[in-house]
Amino acid sequence: MDRRQFLAASTLSVPLAAIRPPPQAIAVTPGADVLAEQRWDRLRGHRVGVVSNPTGTTRDGTHIVDAMVAAGVRPVAVFGPEHGFRGTAQAGGSDGDYLDPRTGIPVYDSYGKTPQQLAGQFAKAGVDLVLFDIADVGARFYTYIWTMYSAMHAAALVDAAFMVLDRPNPIGGAAAGPVLDPAFASAVGRKPIAQQHGMTAGELATMFDGEYLVTDAGKRLRELTVEHVRGWRRDRLFGETGLTWVMPSPNMPTETTALVYPGTGLVEGTVLSEGRGTTRPFELVGAPGIDWRWAEAIGAPPGARVREAYFQPTSGKFTGQVCGGVQLHVTDPRRFDAIGTAVAMVVAARRVHPDVFAWRPDNYVDKLSGSDRLRQMVSAGASAAEITGSWETALSGFRELRRPYLLYP
16 A cells, blocks of 8 residues: 555544534634724823733733833733732732732732722722723633622722723633522622623623622722624634633633533532642542442533543642542533533432532532532432523523623624
């Protein structure tokens, strides 16, 4: 067989699905690039405070703060969220107050600060315009949207304008999952939105301003501006935007992580490892003592494949111990239901490995899921279908609530 015959035979042996071209990327321009094209002129004359992290970049990878300084628009301060402004801290951490070595701009630690404390930081820096640019991943318990809400509240208190440089929601614009019961509000969920909210940061900001700020701050923002994303539609996933994935946090390494996170993020409320300390956080889930029976019990969720897997975390739960469990492979992102799949995984774990599975003693899963319903129903032996069906009425209400605030088709 000559070389040409060999290559032809090799090609025929590959399943057609494996050689299909990837989805056509759509030209998407984030709000940061829209403003950069204008050389940040709309910010001139303002004392700008920037709330951002490493995801606040232009398409060429330049951080917006560095791009602004280069264009002669120098922010008076930067406010770093969880993980820090330049991304130096792990989960639940930040990097304190300091002078940014590259620009000399004061950086304030905003993580965990109350709106009143943030307002004090804004006043100290003399901010009259707060600029927010952080990539969200579409899950209610991802903390950046609540950093944004606190910054909005603080801006209202000091009568500063607020601007969001919008970015695509990497997992699309569909809402799914339970809606938070306000009685369970916490740092990982402060307002009654769906677990997978399906909104951009700019859309959430308009809803927060319209629905909640008057109650919490006594008034709405003096001015709210959203610099829209050009070219994004609600049915577009991140892989179709043509944008480069920048890790928004250390355990969000890929766009696939974002797809599964609104579901398997719930595992943090159990004693199981959610895969922190591995190269596939939130895709690998397990614990010592779990075996192949769990993967068999889960079966094949729509749009995904569950594979028996073993891993040894280098940090987090079960550091240095061999965990049995599963790896979740997303095969069809448009059919994949992250939250429904995670509920099926939890239900199967309790049934197949009752000697291993347990909730965290502090019932943290109630904060993640937004009420005690998930925990109570799983513990009572309810099926995955019964559990996911229990939140449909509230979810429909949330979809109606958000409708007037949606900015993209």
